[in-house]
Amino acid sequence: MNNLFKFIQKYSSFFLFLGFQLVCFVFLFSSVNSYHHVSFANSSNIIAGGIYEASSNVSGYFHLSSEVEQLRFQNADLKKKLARKKPLIEDEFTSPLDTNYLQQFDFLHAKVISSFKNGRKNSVTINKGANDKVKPEMGVIGTKGIVGITTSSSGYYTYVKPIIHEDFVLEVIHEKSKSFGFVKWTQSDDWRTATVVDIPNYVEVNPGDEILTRGSNGLFPMGEMVGYVISVEDIPGDVYLKVRINLAEDFSSVYNVVVVDNVLKKEFQDLKSTQN
């Protein structure tokens, strides 16, 4: 027994080192939904959120003009879409009270207060939280394309898992052929690109083609921009293509975003749960 104590005392700093590493690894390898992870995210929202918001209030002014330009484009686009929705009856536009026009998605505007793009587990933080009814598992769309999915929120802040996170998976469609696949962020991608897998190799995919959201899990509306094809790789012996895409959203300057709330999500999930 005495020898044991002597042994521990002699290598005390090494045992301390192991102890600290164990604590770190519990955090590091706990799954995203575990208690450790969620409590870490909540406390980090409280501490880091305020400081990031203060910094973003200053840095936000630097790219104001380009941001306004993008919003103008988006506005024009939305107006065009709206005009098509409202039929012209006699002299004025009317919105018909028709269930065909039932609004499925609600949009909440938010600002990005911090974002990281150089690591493998990147993150984006936005300045809306549970007080604004932002919940985990909601889609987030930027001015140019989709940004990611919310993972956890505190009162005023929410973490978003962006496309450029190694655990990100989303069902997408190839616009021309309507065939679908999954967008992933693989080891060979940087913050400007992503990879679409599971598109069959008989589909003709060309560089420049649009990749859109499929809307299959109710997080995003159907047909939101994800990115443009840059290259297509047909792997010998595999029935699926590996499509490299350029992400539509620029993660170096993501600032104005909208959070998507699917009003019918609960109904959709209930339906799904009755199936199995």
Add this chain to the structure above:
Amino acid sequence: MNSIVKYVLQFIVLILLQVLVVDQISLGYASQFIIPYVYFLFILMLPLTVSNGALMLLAFLIGMMVDIFKSTPGMHASAMVVLGYFRPYLLKLIEPREGFDVLKTPSIYSMRRSIYLGYVSLASMVFHLWYFTLEVMRFSDFHMILLKTLCSSIISVLLIILAQYLTVKRK
């Protein structure tokens, strides 16, 4: 008492410098490989008389704070604890024949310039190597880990030396 206030300030300033300034540096294509970290300078600046346990505890705390800002639970804390554990060995490795003056804190003026450069570079390599190994987490991409470690270390050593010349008073 005065020196405790000084170290608390260093702790806060280095974290803010890391997350609000250094992390925002964008080098276009090169930012895939160059992801410099400078906040580990806090551990390097602690006096030589600090015990191993206190060193590791402080390293863990500052690492966890950066983790909180970057929402990467445990990654920075783990890399910092490794650095805290190895600091005494690094110092032993580069110790000049006459030994260090234990009353002085390690800085570019209190050590010979070449020795300080060696100290910072080795520490930076240890930190970045462990950090990127945890981040990439697969040995098939080992060349990627080494490339990232090397590129990022060079930049962060440059930044740290620059910071030393700008902030430490010559005595």
